[in-house]
Amino acid sequence: MTATHVPGLPVIEDNQLISTNPATGEEAGRVPAADEQAVRAAVERAKEAAAWWQGLGWDGRRTRLLRWRSLLVERIDELAELTRLESGKPVNDGLIEVTAAVEHLDWAARHAKKVLGPRRMRTRLLLAEHVGHLEYQPFGVVGVIGPWNYPIVTPIGPISGALAAGNAVVFKPSEYTPVVGQWLVDTFAEIVPEQPVLQAVHGLGDVGGALCRSGVGKVSFTGSTATGKKVMAACAENLVPVVIEAGGKDALIVDFDADVRAAAEAAVWGSMTNAGQTCIGIERVYAVAPVYDAFVAAVVEKAGKLRTGEEIGPITMPRQLDIIRDHIEDALAKGGRAVLGGADAVQAPYVAPTVFVDVPEDSSEIREETFGPTLTITRVADVDEAISKANDSPYGLGGSVFGKKNAVRAARRLRSGMVAVNGTLTFVGMGNLPFGGVGESGFGRIHGEDGLREFARPKAITVRRAKSLLPAMTFERTPAQVRQIVKALRLLYGRKP
Ligand code: NAD
Secondary structure (H helix, E strand, O other): OOOOOOOOOOEEEOOEEEEEOOOOOOEEEEEEEOOHHHHHHHHHHHHHHHHHHHHOHHHHHHHHHHHHHHHHHHOHHHHHHHHHHHHOOOHHHHHHHHHHHHHHHHHHHHHHHHHHOOEEEOOOHHHOOEEEEEEEEEOOEEEEEOOOOOOOHHHHHHHHHHHHOOOEEEEEOOOOOHHHHHHHHHHHHHHOOOOOOEEEOEOOHHHHHHHHOOOOOEEEEEOOHHHHHHHHHHHHOOOOOEEEEOOOOEEEEEOOOOOHHHHHHHHHHHHHHHHHOOOOOEEEEEEEHHHHHHHHHHHHHHHOOOOEOOOEOOOOOOOHHHHHHHHHHHHHHOOOEEEEOOOOOEEOOEEOOEEEEOOOOOOHHHHOOOOOOEEEEEEEOOHHHHHHHHHOOOOOOOOEEEOOOOHHHHHHHOOOOOOEEOOOOHHHHOOOOOEOOOHHHEEOOEOHHHHHHOOEEEEEEEEEOOOOOOOOOOOOOOHHHHHHHHHHHHHHHOOOO
Protein backbone atom coordinates (compact mmCIF):
# COMPACT_ATOMS: atom_id res chain seq x y z
CA MET A 1 0.00 0.00 0.00
CA THR A 2 1.20 3.49 -0.80
CA ALA A 3 0.59 6.45 1.49
CA THR A 4 -2.11 7.86 -0.81
CA HIS A 5 -4.38 4.85 -0.37
CA VAL A 6 -7.48 5.43 1.74
CA PRO A 7 -7.93 2.48 4.15
CA GLY A 8 -10.73 0.25 2.94
CA LEU A 9 -11.04 1.89 -0.47
CA PRO A 10 -10.42 -0.65 -3.25
CA VAL A 11 -7.81 0.25 -5.84
CA ILE A 12 -6.80 -1.38 -9.10
CA GLU A 13 -3.08 -1.42 -9.83
CA ASP A 14 -1.40 -3.44 -12.58
CA ASN A 15 -4.67 -5.26 -13.25
CA GLN A 16 -4.88 -6.33 -9.62
CA LEU A 17 -7.76 -5.34 -7.35
CA ILE A 18 -6.21 -4.56 -3.96
CA SER A 19 -8.43 -4.87 -0.90
CA THR A 20 -7.59 -3.30 2.46
CA ASN A 21 -8.98 -3.20 5.98
CA PRO A 22 -11.09 -0.06 6.54
CA ALA A 23 -9.72 0.54 10.05
CA THR A 24 -6.03 -0.18 9.61
CA GLY A 25 -5.36 -0.07 5.89
CA GLU A 26 -3.72 -3.48 6.17
CA GLU A 27 -3.85 -5.34 2.87
CA ALA A 28 -6.35 -8.22 2.93
CA GLY A 29 -5.24 -9.54 -0.41
CA ARG A 30 -5.29 -8.90 -4.14
CA VAL A 31 -7.14 -10.60 -6.94
CA PRO A 32 -6.93 -10.29 -10.74
CA ALA A 33 -9.22 -7.57 -12.09
CA ALA A 34 -11.44 -8.63 -14.99
CA ASP A 35 -12.42 -6.69 -18.09
CA GLU A 36 -15.37 -7.24 -20.42
CA GLN A 37 -13.50 -9.87 -22.40
CA ALA A 38 -12.51 -11.79 -19.28
CA VAL A 39 -16.12 -11.75 -18.08
CA ARG A 40 -17.32 -13.15 -21.40
CA ALA A 41 -14.65 -15.84 -21.30
CA ALA A 42 -15.69 -16.81 -17.78
CA VAL A 43 -19.32 -17.12 -18.87
CA GLU A 44 -18.32 -19.26 -21.88
CA ARG A 45 -16.34 -21.59 -19.58
CA ALA A 46 -19.31 -21.65 -17.21
CA LYS A 47 -21.64 -22.81 -20.01
CA GLU A 48 -19.54 -25.94 -20.47
CA ALA A 49 -19.26 -26.43 -16.73
CA ALA A 50 -23.04 -26.11 -16.43
CA ALA A 51 -23.61 -29.00 -18.83
CA TRP A 52 -21.24 -31.16 -16.78
CA TRP A 53 -22.84 -30.07 -13.49
CA GLN A 54 -26.33 -30.85 -14.83
CA GLY A 55 -25.05 -34.26 -15.88
CA LEU A 56 -24.25 -35.06 -12.25
CA GLY A 57 -27.96 -35.14 -11.48
CA TRP A 58 -29.72 -34.10 -8.29
CA ASP A 59 -27.91 -36.57 -6.06
CA GLY A 60 -24.44 -35.82 -7.43
CA ARG A 61 -24.92 -32.10 -6.91
CA ARG A 62 -26.41 -32.59 -3.47
CA THR A 63 -23.44 -34.66 -2.30
CA ARG A 64 -20.95 -32.05 -3.49
CA LEU A 65 -22.88 -29.08 -2.10
CA LEU A 66 -23.14 -30.79 1.28
CA ARG A 67 -19.39 -31.39 1.23
CA TRP A 68 -18.80 -27.70 0.56
CA ARG A 69 -21.18 -26.92 3.45
CA SER A 70 -19.08 -29.12 5.75
CA LEU A 71 -15.89 -27.43 4.55
CA LEU A 72 -17.37 -24.05 5.54
CA VAL A 73 -18.13 -25.45 9.00
CA GLU A 74 -14.62 -26.89 9.37
CA ARG A 75 -12.96 -23.65 8.31
CA ILE A 76 -15.42 -21.25 9.95
CA ASP A 77 -12.70 -19.55 12.03
CA GLU A 78 -10.51 -18.95 9.00
CA LEU A 79 -13.42 -17.44 7.05
CA ALA A 80 -14.59 -15.22 9.92
CA GLU A 81 -11.02 -13.98 10.44
CA LEU A 82 -10.59 -13.24 6.74
CA THR A 83 -13.86 -11.31 6.79
CA ARG A 84 -12.64 -9.30 9.78
CA LEU A 85 -9.39 -8.55 8.02
CA GLU A 86 -11.09 -7.44 4.82
CA SER A 87 -14.27 -5.66 5.98
CA GLY A 88 -13.51 -4.89 9.64
CA LYS A 89 -16.47 -7.02 10.77
CA PRO A 90 -16.07 -8.28 14.36
CA VAL A 91 -15.15 -11.97 14.35
CA ASN A 92 -18.28 -12.97 16.32
CA ASP A 93 -20.49 -11.33 13.68
CA GLY A 94 -18.52 -13.18 11.00
CA LEU A 95 -19.03 -16.51 12.76
CA ILE A 96 -22.79 -15.97 12.94
CA GLU A 97 -22.80 -14.96 9.29
CA VAL A 98 -21.16 -18.26 8.31
CA THR A 99 -23.77 -20.08 10.40
CA ALA A 100 -26.57 -18.54 8.32
CA ALA A 101 -24.71 -19.30 5.08
CA VAL A 102 -24.34 -22.96 6.09
CA GLU A 103 -28.08 -23.16 6.82
CA HIS A 104 -28.98 -21.93 3.32
CA LEU A 105 -26.48 -24.14 1.56
CA ASP A 106 -27.69 -27.17 3.49
CA TRP A 107 -31.37 -26.44 2.84
CA ALA A 108 -30.95 -25.78 -0.88
CA ALA A 109 -28.82 -28.90 -1.38
CA ARG A 110 -31.30 -31.14 0.42
CA HIS A 111 -34.50 -29.79 -1.12
CA ALA A 112 -33.67 -29.01 -4.75
CA LYS A 113 -34.79 -32.38 -6.08
CA LYS A 114 -38.13 -32.30 -4.27
CA VAL A 115 -38.89 -28.67 -5.18
CA LEU A 116 -37.61 -28.64 -8.76
CA GLY A 117 -37.59 -32.26 -9.89
CA PRO A 118 -40.02 -33.73 -12.44
CA ARG A 119 -43.53 -34.53 -11.31
CA ARG A 120 -46.75 -35.76 -12.90
CA MET A 121 -49.65 -33.37 -12.73
CA ARG A 122 -53.24 -34.42 -12.07
CA THR A 123 -55.30 -34.74 -15.21
CA ARG A 124 -57.99 -32.14 -15.87
CA LEU A 125 -61.41 -33.45 -16.81
CA LEU A 126 -61.74 -31.59 -20.11
CA LEU A 127 -58.36 -32.90 -21.27
CA ALA A 128 -58.64 -36.32 -19.68
CA GLU A 129 -56.76 -37.99 -22.54
CA HIS A 130 -53.60 -35.99 -21.72
CA VAL A 131 -51.27 -36.26 -18.80
CA GLY A 132 -49.21 -33.30 -17.59
CA HIS A 133 -45.58 -33.21 -16.51
CA LEU A 134 -43.88 -30.33 -14.74
CA GLU A 135 -40.23 -29.83 -14.05
CA TYR A 136 -37.89 -26.92 -13.38
CA GLN A 137 -34.90 -26.65 -15.67
CA PRO A 138 -31.79 -24.60 -14.92
CA PHE A 139 -30.94 -21.42 -16.84
CA GLY A 140 -27.42 -22.63 -17.58
CA VAL A 141 -25.27 -19.84 -16.19
CA VAL A 142 -26.45 -17.47 -13.45
CA GLY A 143 -24.61 -14.22 -12.72
CA VAL A 144 -24.51 -13.30 -9.02
CA ILE A 145 -23.55 -9.71 -8.12
CA GLY A 146 -22.87 -9.21 -4.43
CA PRO A 147 -22.50 -6.43 -1.83
CA TRP A 148 -19.82 -6.03 0.84
CA ASN A 149 -21.86 -5.82 4.02
CA TYR A 150 -22.48 -9.57 4.38
CA PRO A 151 -19.93 -10.90 1.91
CA ILE A 152 -20.54 -14.54 2.88
CA VAL A 153 -24.27 -15.04 3.41
CA THR A 154 -25.62 -12.61 0.78
CA PRO A 155 -23.92 -14.34 -2.15
CA ILE A 156 -24.26 -17.85 -0.67
CA GLY A 157 -28.07 -17.46 -0.74
CA PRO A 158 -28.40 -17.11 -4.53
CA ILE A 159 -25.27 -19.19 -5.24
CA SER A 160 -26.60 -22.18 -3.32
CA GLY A 161 -30.05 -21.87 -4.93
CA ALA A 162 -28.57 -21.51 -8.41
CA LEU A 163 -26.09 -24.37 -8.00
CA ALA A 164 -28.62 -26.71 -6.42
CA ALA A 165 -30.98 -25.99 -9.33
CA GLY A 166 -28.26 -27.17 -11.74
CA ASN A 167 -26.73 -23.89 -12.92
CA ALA A 168 -23.11 -22.83 -13.06
CA VAL A 169 -22.45 -19.46 -11.42
CA VAL A 170 -20.24 -16.52 -12.31
CA PHE A 171 -19.96 -14.40 -9.19
CA LYS A 172 -18.96 -10.73 -9.07
CA PRO A 173 -18.16 -9.99 -5.42
CA SER A 174 -18.20 -6.42 -4.18
CA GLU A 175 -14.94 -4.61 -4.86
CA TYR A 176 -14.80 -4.01 -1.07
CA THR A 177 -14.74 -7.73 -0.27
CA PRO A 178 -13.23 -9.57 -3.27
CA VAL A 179 -10.88 -11.67 -1.15
CA VAL A 180 -13.72 -13.27 0.82
CA GLY A 181 -15.51 -13.84 -2.51
CA GLN A 182 -12.46 -15.52 -4.00
CA TRP A 183 -12.11 -17.68 -0.87
CA LEU A 184 -15.64 -19.00 -1.41
CA VAL A 185 -14.85 -19.81 -5.04
CA ASP A 186 -11.52 -21.46 -4.19
CA THR A 187 -12.99 -23.66 -1.48
CA PHE A 188 -15.80 -24.74 -3.79
CA ALA A 189 -13.12 -25.71 -6.33
CA GLU A 190 -11.48 -27.90 -3.66
CA ILE A 191 -14.72 -29.89 -3.51
CA VAL A 192 -15.50 -29.68 -7.24
CA PRO A 193 -12.11 -29.54 -9.00
CA GLU A 194 -13.30 -31.00 -12.33
CA GLN A 195 -15.02 -27.96 -13.88
CA PRO A 196 -15.30 -24.21 -13.11
CA VAL A 197 -18.88 -24.52 -11.87
CA LEU A 198 -18.42 -21.49 -9.59
CA GLN A 199 -16.12 -18.70 -10.78
CA ALA A 200 -15.43 -15.15 -9.63
CA VAL A 201 -14.87 -12.07 -11.78
CA HIS A 202 -13.47 -9.07 -9.95
CA GLY A 203 -13.60 -5.35 -10.43
CA LEU A 204 -15.69 -2.23 -9.99
CA GLY A 205 -19.27 -1.65 -11.14
CA ASP A 206 -18.40 -1.93 -14.84
CA VAL A 207 -17.52 -5.60 -14.32
CA GLY A 208 -21.01 -6.16 -12.86
CA GLY A 209 -22.46 -4.40 -15.91
CA ALA A 210 -20.39 -6.61 -18.23
CA LEU A 211 -21.71 -9.69 -16.43
CA CYS A 212 -25.31 -8.57 -17.12
CA ARG A 213 -24.46 -8.35 -20.84
CA SER A 214 -22.34 -11.49 -21.10
CA GLY A 215 -24.93 -14.08 -22.10
CA VAL A 216 -25.91 -15.31 -18.64
CA GLY A 217 -29.41 -16.79 -18.30
CA LYS A 218 -30.31 -14.87 -15.17
CA VAL A 219 -28.79 -12.29 -12.83
CA SER A 220 -29.20 -12.21 -9.07
CA PHE A 221 -28.24 -8.80 -7.75
CA THR A 222 -27.82 -7.77 -4.13
CA GLY A 223 -26.87 -4.17 -3.45
CA SER A 224 -28.28 -0.67 -3.42
CA THR A 225 -31.55 0.30 -5.09
CA ALA A 226 -29.78 2.78 -7.38
CA THR A 227 -27.42 0.10 -8.70
CA GLY A 228 -30.31 -2.38 -8.91
CA LYS A 229 -31.98 -0.07 -11.43
CA LYS A 230 -28.80 0.02 -13.53
CA VAL A 231 -28.57 -3.77 -13.39
CA MET A 232 -32.18 -4.05 -14.58
CA ALA A 233 -31.49 -1.63 -17.43
CA ALA A 234 -28.43 -3.61 -18.53
CA CYS A 235 -30.32 -6.90 -18.30
CA ALA A 236 -33.28 -5.43 -20.19
CA GLU A 237 -31.10 -5.13 -23.31
CA ASN A 238 -31.27 -8.90 -23.76
CA LEU A 239 -34.40 -9.61 -21.71
CA VAL A 240 -32.28 -11.33 -19.06
CA PRO A 241 -34.46 -11.94 -15.98
CA VAL A 242 -33.25 -10.54 -12.66
CA VAL A 243 -33.69 -10.88 -8.93
CA ILE A 244 -33.17 -7.59 -7.14
CA GLU A 245 -32.30 -7.68 -3.44
CA ALA A 246 -31.89 -4.00 -2.61
CA GLY A 247 -31.87 -1.63 0.32
CA GLY A 248 -34.26 -1.09 3.18
CA LYS A 249 -35.40 1.17 6.01
CA ASP A 250 -36.90 -1.46 8.25
CA ALA A 251 -39.12 -0.56 11.17
CA LEU A 252 -39.74 -2.21 14.52
CA ILE A 253 -43.07 -1.74 16.27
CA VAL A 254 -43.41 -1.97 20.05
CA ASP A 255 -47.00 -2.60 21.15
CA PHE A 256 -48.51 -1.99 24.60
CA ASP A 257 -48.22 -5.64 25.68
CA ALA A 258 -44.61 -6.14 24.52
CA ASP A 259 -41.80 -7.35 26.73
CA VAL A 260 -40.11 -3.97 26.71
CA ARG A 261 -36.63 -5.11 27.72
CA ALA A 262 -36.65 -7.90 25.13
CA ALA A 263 -37.81 -5.39 22.53
CA ALA A 264 -34.98 -3.02 23.49
CA GLU A 265 -32.40 -5.79 23.31
CA ALA A 266 -33.65 -6.78 19.85
CA ALA A 267 -33.83 -3.18 18.64
CA VAL A 268 -30.22 -2.56 19.68
CA TRP A 269 -29.06 -5.78 18.04
CA GLY A 270 -31.16 -5.23 14.92
CA SER A 271 -29.94 -1.69 14.43
CA MET A 272 -26.31 -1.95 15.53
CA THR A 273 -25.06 -5.39 14.57
CA ASN A 274 -22.45 -5.13 11.84
CA ALA A 275 -22.28 -1.41 12.76
CA GLY A 276 -25.76 -0.98 11.28
CA GLN A 277 -24.59 -2.01 7.82
CA THR A 278 -27.42 -4.49 7.40
CA CYS A 279 -30.00 -4.43 4.60
CA ILE A 280 -32.63 -5.79 7.03
CA GLY A 281 -31.26 -3.69 9.88
CA ILE A 282 -33.78 -1.89 12.09
CA GLU A 283 -33.44 1.83 11.41
CA ARG A 284 -36.75 3.10 12.85
CA VAL A 285 -38.80 2.19 15.90
CA TYR A 286 -42.44 3.12 16.50
CA ALA A 287 -43.32 2.55 20.15
CA VAL A 288 -46.83 3.06 21.53
CA ALA A 289 -47.20 5.73 24.20
CA PRO A 290 -47.66 3.51 27.32
CA VAL A 291 -44.32 1.73 26.80
CA TYR A 292 -42.41 4.50 25.04
CA ASP A 293 -40.45 5.97 27.99
CA ALA A 294 -39.42 2.59 29.41
CA PHE A 295 -38.39 1.41 25.93
CA VAL A 296 -36.26 4.49 25.20
CA ALA A 297 -34.52 4.16 28.57
CA ALA A 298 -33.78 0.45 28.00
CA VAL A 299 -32.41 1.08 24.49
CA VAL A 300 -30.14 3.86 25.73
CA GLU A 301 -28.89 1.67 28.58
CA LYS A 302 -28.14 -1.29 26.30
CA ALA A 303 -26.74 0.62 23.31
CA GLY A 304 -24.63 2.72 25.67
CA LYS A 305 -22.66 -0.39 26.62
CA LEU A 306 -21.51 -1.06 23.05
CA ARG A 307 -17.93 -0.07 22.29
CA THR A 308 -16.63 1.10 18.95
CA GLY A 309 -13.73 -1.07 17.86
CA GLU A 310 -15.24 -3.99 19.79
CA GLU A 311 -18.91 -4.87 19.20
CA ILE A 312 -19.21 -1.98 16.74
CA GLY A 313 -16.72 -2.42 13.92
CA PRO A 314 -15.62 0.22 11.42
CA ILE A 315 -17.77 1.44 8.55
CA THR A 316 -16.55 -0.73 5.69
CA MET A 317 -17.13 1.70 2.83
CA PRO A 318 -15.39 5.02 3.58
CA ARG A 319 -17.87 7.20 1.66
CA GLN A 320 -20.78 5.83 3.74
CA LEU A 321 -19.43 7.90 6.65
CA ASP A 322 -20.53 11.09 4.85
CA ILE A 323 -24.06 9.75 4.40
CA ILE A 324 -24.31 8.77 8.08
CA ARG A 325 -23.00 12.19 9.14
CA ASP A 326 -25.51 13.94 6.82
CA HIS A 327 -28.41 11.98 8.28
CA ILE A 328 -27.33 12.73 11.85
CA GLU A 329 -26.98 16.45 11.07
CA ASP A 330 -30.34 16.53 9.28
CA ALA A 331 -32.10 14.82 12.20
CA LEU A 332 -30.62 17.34 14.67
CA ALA A 333 -31.31 20.33 12.39
CA LYS A 334 -34.95 19.31 12.04
CA GLY A 335 -35.48 19.13 15.82
CA GLY A 336 -34.53 15.53 16.61
CA ARG A 337 -32.86 14.89 19.98
CA ALA A 338 -29.96 12.50 20.39
CA VAL A 339 -30.44 10.55 23.61
CA LEU A 340 -27.22 8.66 22.86
CA GLY A 341 -24.35 9.64 20.57
CA GLY A 342 -25.30 12.33 18.09
CA ALA A 343 -23.37 15.26 16.64
CA ASP A 344 -19.88 13.83 17.26
CA ALA A 345 -20.74 10.19 16.67
CA VAL A 346 -18.83 9.94 13.39
CA GLN A 347 -15.13 9.43 14.17
CA ALA A 348 -13.77 7.80 11.00
CA PRO A 349 -13.72 4.91 10.45
CA TYR A 350 -16.11 4.37 13.36
CA VAL A 351 -19.58 5.65 14.24
CA ALA A 352 -20.61 5.58 17.88
CA PRO A 353 -24.06 4.15 18.66
CA THR A 354 -26.61 6.91 18.20
CA VAL A 355 -30.24 6.92 19.30
CA PHE A 356 -32.65 9.69 18.34
CA VAL A 357 -36.10 10.68 19.52
CA ASP A 358 -38.49 13.30 18.14
CA VAL A 359 -37.11 13.09 14.61
CA PRO A 360 -39.66 14.44 12.11
CA GLU A 361 -40.87 11.99 9.50
CA ASP A 362 -39.45 14.05 6.63
CA SER A 363 -35.87 13.77 7.95
CA SER A 364 -33.38 11.72 5.91
CA GLU A 365 -32.72 9.73 9.11
CA ILE A 366 -36.31 8.47 8.78
CA ARG A 367 -36.67 8.33 4.99
CA GLU A 368 -33.34 7.15 3.57
CA GLU A 369 -31.16 4.13 4.23
CA THR A 370 -28.54 5.31 6.78
CA PHE A 371 -26.51 2.08 7.01
CA GLY A 372 -24.86 3.03 10.29
CA PRO A 373 -25.39 2.26 14.00
CA THR A 374 -28.18 4.81 14.40
CA LEU A 375 -31.79 4.38 15.45
CA THR A 376 -34.80 6.67 15.66
CA ILE A 377 -37.54 6.02 18.21
CA THR A 378 -40.91 7.66 17.59
CA ARG A 379 -43.85 7.75 20.00
CA VAL A 380 -47.17 6.68 18.44
CA ALA A 381 -50.70 6.44 19.82
CA ASP A 382 -51.37 2.85 18.77
CA VAL A 383 -50.42 0.04 16.42
CA ASP A 384 -52.47 1.51 13.56
CA GLU A 385 -50.41 4.69 13.64
CA ALA A 386 -47.22 2.62 13.94
CA ILE A 387 -48.10 0.56 10.86
CA SER A 388 -49.10 3.54 8.80
CA LYS A 389 -45.81 5.33 9.64
CA ALA A 390 -43.75 2.17 9.15
CA ASN A 391 -45.36 1.61 5.74
CA ASP A 392 -44.84 5.20 4.64
CA SER A 393 -41.57 4.34 2.90
CA PRO A 394 -40.61 3.49 -0.66
CA TYR A 395 -38.68 0.54 0.80
CA GLY A 396 -40.22 -2.66 2.13
CA LEU A 397 -37.64 -5.29 3.00
CA GLY A 398 -38.10 -6.70 6.51
CA GLY A 399 -39.44 -5.48 9.82
CA SER A 400 -40.28 -6.50 13.35
CA VAL A 401 -43.16 -6.39 15.80
CA PHE A 402 -42.94 -6.80 19.56
CA GLY A 403 -46.16 -7.59 21.37
CA LYS A 404 -48.52 -10.42 22.25
CA LYS A 405 -52.18 -10.10 21.33
CA ASN A 406 -51.97 -8.36 17.97
CA ALA A 407 -48.37 -8.97 16.95
CA VAL A 408 -48.88 -11.48 14.12
CA ARG A 409 -51.80 -9.47 12.73
CA ALA A 410 -49.60 -6.37 12.73
CA ALA A 411 -46.78 -8.34 11.08
CA ARG A 412 -49.11 -9.23 8.19
CA ARG A 413 -50.01 -5.58 7.69
CA LEU A 414 -46.41 -4.39 7.37
CA ARG A 415 -45.59 -3.73 3.72
CA SER A 416 -42.49 -5.90 3.48
CA GLY A 417 -41.24 -9.28 2.39
CA MET A 418 -40.36 -10.54 5.87
CA VAL A 419 -41.22 -9.73 9.49
CA ALA A 420 -39.85 -11.08 12.77
CA VAL A 421 -42.30 -11.21 15.68
CA ASN A 422 -40.61 -10.79 19.06
CA GLY A 423 -37.20 -10.88 17.44
CA THR A 424 -35.23 -9.05 14.77
CA LEU A 425 -33.63 -10.32 11.55
CA THR A 426 -34.47 -13.91 12.51
CA PHE A 427 -36.17 -14.72 9.18
CA VAL A 428 -32.77 -14.63 7.47
CA GLY A 429 -31.67 -17.64 9.50
CA MET A 430 -34.32 -20.11 8.32
CA GLY A 431 -33.40 -21.94 5.14
CA ASN A 432 -37.02 -22.77 4.36
CA LEU A 433 -38.28 -19.17 4.35
CA PRO A 434 -38.11 -16.94 1.25
CA PHE A 435 -36.10 -13.73 1.50
CA GLY A 436 -36.75 -10.57 -0.50
CA GLY A 437 -38.54 -7.26 -0.53
CA VAL A 438 -41.23 -5.13 -2.11
CA GLY A 439 -41.10 -1.67 -3.68
CA GLU A 440 -37.65 -0.10 -3.80
CA SER A 441 -36.29 -3.05 -1.80
CA GLY A 442 -36.58 -5.15 -4.93
CA PHE A 443 -38.39 -8.24 -6.10
CA GLY A 444 -37.85 -11.94 -6.55
CA ARG A 445 -36.78 -14.21 -3.73
CA ILE A 446 -33.74 -16.10 -2.54
CA HIS A 447 -33.84 -18.92 0.09
CA GLY A 448 -36.51 -21.57 0.52
CA GLU A 449 -38.69 -23.08 -2.20
CA ASP A 450 -39.27 -19.73 -3.89
CA GLY A 451 -35.53 -19.11 -3.86
CA LEU A 452 -34.88 -22.41 -5.62
CA ARG A 453 -37.58 -21.77 -8.23
CA GLU A 454 -36.03 -18.37 -8.90
CA PHE A 455 -33.07 -20.15 -10.51
CA ALA A 456 -34.97 -22.49 -12.80
CA ARG A 457 -37.52 -22.20 -15.56
CA PRO A 458 -40.75 -24.12 -15.18
CA LYS A 459 -41.17 -26.53 -18.06
CA ALA A 460 -44.65 -27.83 -18.81
CA ILE A 461 -45.14 -30.94 -20.93
CA THR A 462 -48.40 -32.65 -21.89
CA VAL A 463 -48.42 -36.21 -23.17
CA ARG A 464 -51.36 -37.75 -24.99
CA ARG A 465 -52.26 -41.08 -23.54
CA ALA A 466 -55.45 -41.82 -25.53
CA LYS A 467 -57.43 -40.66 -28.53
CA SER A 468 -59.62 -37.62 -27.76
CA LEU A 469 -63.27 -38.48 -27.35
CA LEU A 470 -64.25 -34.85 -27.71
CA PRO A 471 -61.45 -33.25 -29.74
CA ALA A 472 -61.25 -29.49 -29.17
CA MET A 473 -57.85 -28.53 -30.52
CA THR A 474 -58.10 -29.65 -34.11
CA PHE A 475 -59.84 -28.39 -37.23
CA GLU A 476 -61.21 -31.87 -37.60
CA ARG A 477 -63.66 -31.48 -34.74
CA THR A 478 -67.31 -31.38 -35.78
CA PRO A 479 -69.86 -28.74 -34.73
CA ALA A 480 -71.66 -31.47 -32.78
CA GLN A 481 -68.49 -32.23 -30.83
CA VAL A 482 -68.03 -28.54 -30.02
CA ARG A 483 -71.62 -28.41 -28.75
CA GLN A 484 -70.92 -31.46 -26.61
CA ILE A 485 -67.81 -29.79 -25.17
CA VAL A 486 -69.87 -26.72 -24.26
CA LYS A 487 -72.50 -28.98 -22.71
CA ALA A 488 -69.83 -30.73 -20.62
CA LEU A 489 -68.44 -27.34 -19.63
CA ARG A 490 -71.89 -26.21 -18.43
CA LEU A 491 -72.30 -29.40 -16.46
CA LEU A 492 -68.90 -29.10 -14.86
CA TYR A 493 -68.55 -25.39 -14.26
CA GLY A 494 -71.91 -23.75 -14.88
CA ARG A 495 -73.94 -22.30 -12.05
CA LYS A 496 -75.96 -24.97 -10.31
CA PRO A 497 -79.70 -24.35 -10.36
P1 NAD B 1 -23.79 -1.34 -4.51
O1 NAD B 1 -25.10 -1.20 -5.21
O2 NAD B 1 -22.90 -0.16 -4.47
O3 NAD B 1 -22.93 -2.52 -5.13
C1 NAD B 1 -23.41 -3.84 -5.20
C2 NAD B 1 -22.67 -4.59 -6.30
O4 NAD B 1 -23.05 -4.04 -7.57
C3 NAD B 1 -21.15 -4.48 -6.22
O5 NAD B 1 -20.59 -5.72 -6.53
C4 NAD B 1 -20.84 -3.46 -7.30
O6 NAD B 1 -19.55 -3.58 -7.85
C5 NAD B 1 -21.89 -3.79 -8.33
N1 NAD B 1 -22.18 -2.72 -9.29
C6 NAD B 1 -21.97 -1.38 -9.14
N2 NAD B 1 -22.38 -0.73 -10.25
C7 NAD B 1 -22.87 -1.65 -11.11
C8 NAD B 1 -23.44 -1.59 -12.41
N3 NAD B 1 -23.63 -0.44 -13.03
N4 NAD B 1 -23.84 -2.75 -12.98
C9 NAD B 1 -23.70 -3.93 -12.33
N5 NAD B 1 -23.15 -4.04 -11.10
C10 NAD B 1 -22.74 -2.92 -10.49
O7 NAD B 1 -24.17 -1.86 -3.05
P2 NAD B 1 -23.19 -2.07 -1.82
O8 NAD B 1 -22.81 -0.74 -1.28
O9 NAD B 1 -22.15 -3.05 -2.18
O10 NAD B 1 -24.16 -2.79 -0.77
C11 NAD B 1 -24.95 -2.10 0.13
C12 NAD B 1 -26.39 -2.09 -0.32
O11 NAD B 1 -26.83 -3.42 -0.50
C13 NAD B 1 -27.33 -1.50 0.70
O12 NAD B 1 -28.28 -0.71 0.05
C14 NAD B 1 -28.00 -2.72 1.31
O13 NAD B 1 -29.26 -2.48 1.86
C15 NAD B 1 -28.08 -3.61 0.13
N6 NAD B 1 -28.21 -5.02 0.54
C16 NAD B 1 -29.37 -5.67 0.28
C17 NAD B 1 -29.53 -6.98 0.67
C18 NAD B 1 -30.79 -7.73 0.39
O14 NAD B 1 -30.77 -8.96 0.43
N7 NAD B 1 -31.91 -7.08 0.09
C19 NAD B 1 -28.48 -7.65 1.32
C20 NAD B 1 -27.30 -6.96 1.58
C21 NAD B 1 -27.18 -5.64 1.17
